[in-house]
Amino acid sequence: MIDLYTWGTPNGHKIHIMLEETGLPYRIHKVDIGAKEQFSPEYVKINPNSKIPAIIDRDGPDGGPVTIFESGAILLYLAEKTGRFLPAEDEPRARVLEWLMFQMGNIGPMFGQCYHFRSSAPERIPYTIDRYTREVGRLYGVMDKRLSTGAYLGGEEFSIADIATWPWTKNPAAYDQDPEDFPHVKKWIKKISERPTVKRALRVLDA
Structure with a gap:
């Protein structure tokens, strides 16, 4: 247990x-x-x-x-x-781990700060909001490029990289992002959201 x-x-x-x-x-x-x-x-x-x-x-x-x-x-x-x-083979395992670390080192910190300064901070600071919103858009773009070449972040199989990233990225509008700008991410979000x-x-x- x-x-x-x-x-x-x-x-x-x-x-x-x-x-x-x-x-x-x-x-x-x-x-x-x-x-x-x-x-x-x-x-x-x-x-x-x-x-x-x-x-x-x-x-x-x-x-x-x-x-x-x-x-x-x-x-x-x-x-x-x-x-x-998490694949056992070295190269597929490395792909999953690098995208897991991408979430831990980039998606979590940047998306978290973006949401805080857009929605929770007691003072609205335009420079800070703009800086984090642009960085979130850039990171969605990195994901979109990756997902244009495979079904999931680590490759063709659902993995802990997707499990780590999806909860942060499933609602682009929360970060003032247009889902239509990231069609491959949009498809990936929908596919994962439909899993029972x-x-x-x-x-x-x-x-």
Whole structure:
């Protein structure tokens, strides 16, 4: 059994999707970041960085519990645990890993800042909004070029690179982007959104 500590953010949804895709048994522990529950002493013992998500796998590699934080690390751990969504062969594996790192190093930080300054910041700063909005558009363009040559980010198979990236990029309008400017991304977003596992993953916090 996997204990998942999470909330309804893109990083949380990554792990919801992965667990639904793999079929691993898990139970949800809601960490309300709006109420700052991520800073509670109990949660800091699980994730010293006070972010979501985090997991405790009660059936770890040595038979005992193992705790993991950082969504990318969790995806890698679950992929290796199940043998799914991460190719074993060197070159295909490298393609998936490079696009996973592209999400971690670019999509997450830039999209997060764009959304914050456009929608949540107490002061609207035109230069900052413009800077992050343009960078988000550039990153959508990088994805669109990649997806013009293959069905998924890592190649022809759905992988943890797609699972990591889709929750951040599924709504271009939230970042003042026109989906029609990125036709290959638009097709990819729709294809992933139609997966039954993804539909279930987006509802796991409803209970």
